[in-house]
Amino acid sequence: MHYVTVEGLTKSYGVKPLFKNISFHIEEGDKIALVALNGTGKSTLLKIVLGKEMPDDGKVWIHKDVTVVMLEQQSDFDLSKSVIENIFNHDHPVLNAIKEYELLTEEGHEPDPLKLADAFARMDELNAWHFDSKVKQILGKLNIHNLEQPVGSLSGGQQKRVALAKVLIDIGFEHKHVLLIMDEPTNHLDVSMIEWLENYLDQERVTLLLVTHDRYFLDSVCNEIMELDQEQLFIYKGDYENYLEKKAAREEMDKSSVEKARNTYRKELEWMRKQPKARTTKSKSRQDAFYEVKEKAATRIADQQLELNVKMTRLGGKILELKKVYKAFGDHVILKGFDYTFKKGERVGIVGKNGVGKSTFLNMLLGTEQPDSGKINVGETIVFGNYSQSGLVVKEDMRVIEFVKNIAENFPLADGSKVSAAQFLELFLFPAEKQYTYISKLSGGEKRRLHLLSILFRNPNFLVLDEPTNDLDLPTLSILESFLQEYQGCVIIVSHDRYFMDKLVEHLFVFEGDGQIRDYPGNYTQYREWQKEEDKKKTAEKKEIKPEPVAATTPAATSTARKMSFKEKRELELLEKEIENLETEKKTIEAKLASGELPYEEMEPLTHRIGEVMQLLDDKGMRWLELSELSGS
Structure with a gap:
């Protein structure tokens, strides 16, 4: 079934076009990823398809039987209402029955027997049990349990998970034909949640259009990639690897095409300068062709590989040492006698579920959080570069170039030469015209990119990166990875981006909970393979163990056993x-x-x-x- 047709779509903000005359189709079962540089119109295009924004030109046709549902970056919740009220905000008998049943049977409640009987009868009458089972799975996997908690009391990450749960429940409840639009669905999810979401979207017969920076997620879920680049739309069928190959081939062709256009432009420029007096039809058509060639010749092919031989602040013999470090918040133990000595050039990834203390650990290394006991010794030559989740902090609005120049005018290289602030901005995909934009006018992703750039421009020798990939586009991630691969200092990375981690880290600190940290020698994918093998072994061992004869239980033992709710x-x-x-x-x-x-x-x-x-x-x-x-x- 044909879901969506987009024809001749054009959209500009001011004098700058985001995209010109683009067209594409979405068929039932398509799972499409939309990729582009931040600030080039990804979110705008999604909103136009959703009907929340109007194009300057062109049209969007959506089949009358198709329902469009979107997971946005910022959720439109009623913060005074509870989690369950926000999730089940449709006035529909089935949803109302499930909502009533879930509230009555929530953990810690002793339900009224009459109300519970009525709820059971209502669920039976509406045949709502199958859908309730799906709701339970979604809420459980996204770690959403306290359904009566006001949404306003949740953290940003928790709100994002509630928004995701609402969207997944909506598409299960909505009519058969649903187009699901998702803008960065993996932000604020831990790795186990991302893996579950991959499997869920793969199994569900859902038609999908998404924006994501998570390349493993993209590769696992999507069968088509659309790229917005230089105001045009390029469509690639297949997985992420195929996209990279086809894109590289296209860019090679573009380079040769641009070089050819420049040669033609030089010849045509000589002809135009002669200013022929007789303007015949032939010469007029040649002038028009000249301006087309001129535009092509002026095309800047951005080389997205960053090769900087950085002149880094020298690392001394002593870098960073942790001795018998303990840290807890009440009963919540973060570290339990942790020992470690960092070596030169070490690249460590940190993984673990949300809430196990990864950010607290980083704050202790940086000295902004103190351990309960033990010592953290930092070498005298260490210059930290801290890329935190708090984002860019600017005292007053200023232009991008002014912000960077306030840090330093130049970036030193190992050969004694320097890269100017403007050149460094260019390398991080801020072209000359963008450098004089006020920071307040940048998109969210562009602000993240500028924040990252400002950390690196200070030339630290020990980088601490807390979720550096959130909201960054794929071209910027490629640049960051190239920079870090050449970087000679120490790097600690907390990230749920498995592709990014696999490419950069040498070993992992796995936060397993209750203060236990495993030092695993390998990248994230290797760790997950090892973990799966360990789980298989444990399952096999359990099967081999024969059950012991059950001893008679004492009244005391019976009273401590948990009863079924x-x-x-x-x-x-x-x-x-x-x-x-x-x-x-x-x-x-x-x-x-x-x-x-x-x-x-x-x-x-x-x-x-x-x-x-x-x-x-x-x-x-x-x-x-x-x-x-x-x-x-």
């Missing part, structure tokens, strides 16, 4: 029915596929569905085992 008892009953229905559906589909009589158009959806059914059986089977153990305890 109303919610869990009901979930166990429903799981048994759902598993039985799924087994029946699986057998039916297998029989149809084995018959050999199905036409292709019927076979394809059935093949997709049997994969979904098998995954659901695995998930529900594991949950049934967990609840069965509880019911027997």
Whole structure:
């Protein structure tokens, strides 16, 4: 089914065009990534498709049966209302029934038996249990539990997860044909959540248009990439690797085309300067062609590789040393006797779930947070460069070039030469005309890029980067990676961007919780492979262990065992029915596929569905085992 047609779209802000005369189509099942330099119109294009902004020219057609849902960077929540009120804000019987049931059975509540019975009856009547199961999965995987908490009391990252949960629940509830638009969906998610979201979007038959800087996520989820570049739109079918290859080939062609245009331009310029008196039709057409060639010849092919042999502040023998460091906030333990001595040129990645203390650890290294006990010794030659999540701080609005020149006029290189502030800005994709823009006029991503540039321009020898990839575009990430690969100082990176980590770090500090930190010798992908192997071993060991004879339980032991909640008892009953229905559906589909009589158009959806059914059986089977153990305890 054809979802969206965009034809001849043009949009400008002031005299600067964002894009000119671009066209594309979205078909059912497409999963498209939109990539571009920050400030070149990605978010604007998404809003035009959504109908929140109007183009200067061109048209957008959306099929009448298609519902468009968008996850935006800034969520439009009612901050005074609770999490569940914001998530279930549609006045619909099914959603109202689930909302009532979830509130009644929330952890820590002793529900009114009559109200609970009414809620069960309502859920049965509306056949809402399957959808409720999906809601539970989404909320659980995104670590959203306190549903009655006001959204205004949540952190920015927590609000982003609530917004994501709302969008995923909406698309499950909405009509069959949904176009999901997502703007940086992986920001503020930890790696396990990102991996779950990848699998979820891959399994769901959703049509997707997204902006993301996470290249592994993009590669896993998307089957098409659209790039906005120099006011044009380029479309690449396939994965991220194919995009890189095709883009490199296109840029090579552009370079040769520009060089050819410059040669033509020089010849035509000589002709134009002769100022021929007779303006014949032929000469007029030649003048028009001249101006076209001139524009092509003036095209600046941005070389996005940064090769700077940096003259870094010398690192002494002593860099950074931690001795028996302890840190906790009440019962929440961050470090428990941590020892480590950093070496020259070390590149360390830090990973762990949200809330385990990664940012606190960085603050202790930087001296802005003190340990409870132990010592952190910093070498006298160390110059920290701290790229924090707090973002760019500017006392008063000023132009981009003025902001950088206030740090230094030049950036020193190892060969004794210097790069000017303007040249350094150019290398970080701020062209000459952009350098005289006021900082307040920059996009969010451009401000992040300027913040990063300002840290590097101070020429530190020990970089601390806390989520440096959030809101940065792919060209800027490529530049940052090139810079860091040549960088001779120490680097510590906290990031949920697995591609970025894999490319740069040599080993990981894995924050496992309760003050435990594992020093893993490898990058993130290697660690995840090792972790999966360890999980397999543990599962195999559990299967081999025979259950011990159950001793008679004393009253004291019985009183300490956790009882099943109303919610869990009901979930166990429903799981048994759902598993039985799924087994029946699986057998039916297998029989149809084995018959050999199905036409292709019927076979394809059935093949997709049997994969979904098998995954659901695995998930529900594991949950049934967990609840069965509880019911027997």
